[in-house]
Amino acid sequence: MEKLKEHLKKFIDIDPIELEEILGYFKTKMVAKKENILEEGQVCKYHFFVLKGILRKFFVNEKGVEQTTEFAIENWWITDNMAFEHKLVTSFYIQAVEKSDLIYISQENQEKLVAAFPIMERYFRFVYQRAYAAAQMRVKYLFSLSKEEFYHDMLRKYPEFVQRVPQYLIASYLGFTPEYLSEIRKKINL
């Protein structure tokens, strides 16, 4: 919870006593590598925050292949937002890429929290604004970059991340087969 406290203080000015009350709305969870914290067909009740580790969100396409749509690393929130907001059944999975420490909050508690502490509206406004901007850029890249360019861009912008995540998941995020990624990597190393 200390890490969440430090994180929140970066975004909002907050009284230390209020901050302790705010932390009471969140819970912690440790998950093993490859553990699913959300599965297709479940009602999406929680919003997850990564303290340590990596989560990924994926769906299984009609060919039975896992398509990764998002990663969340330290200090990012992740959920199926459409399902979370409306308490609907999700068509996504969220899975731990490595052993991870998480914070999570239920949809009801998030609503109660922002009602009780309007400063948290400001915090979540920042969270969603940043995430929305990132999603807009993702859509642009999906249209403007070839798959190979997309990989090079990722490697340039997030070299540590690309090292940290198994290559078949990077391939799944970029929308190509592990074999194709391996060919691209060979070309770079030539």
Add this chain to the structure above:
Amino acid sequence: MEKLKEHLKKFIDIDPIELEEILGYFKTKMVAKKENILEEGQVCKYHFFVLKGILRKFFVNEKGVEQTTEFAIENWWITDNMAFEHKLVTSFYIQAVEKSDLIYISQENQEKLVAAFPIMERYFRFVYQRAYAAAQMRVKYLFSLSKEEFYHDMLRKYPEFVQRVPQYLIASYLGFTPEYLSEIRKKINL
């Protein structure tokens, strides 16, 4: 401004006197069909809200083709969020698809507004949360649906919208040529 007032009241409980002050942060603008309100290379200073009409956001790809990434109809906000938040030069255009009535607010005024009226943090939290959820679904559809399925899905969910927008722009949004769209439409009408 009456329309904006009605819109805001749907999201937040607000004192009528405060509401009048809040409206003072926004300006109105009428734009002609095909008028650009943002162009590639400009600093993205404004956040636009559609009172009446349709806006679209696009970029020009390396082949010189306009790729539409978003539409905004009545009661939606649109901007290049990454550039807006950080006052950066944009790589997008925003253009009126039809004659439109808009509300807009500068980045500075939006910051001042949420600082002066915390209830507006709640409003913008809703705006960004909804937009983020929609962008997440867009990414999923880009991976899971063929271009033809994407068109059928749009036709089923937003029939009026598909009627209202010129077909070459629907094609641009879906990422295919107007000729290909015309073929798909012929198949439907057979």
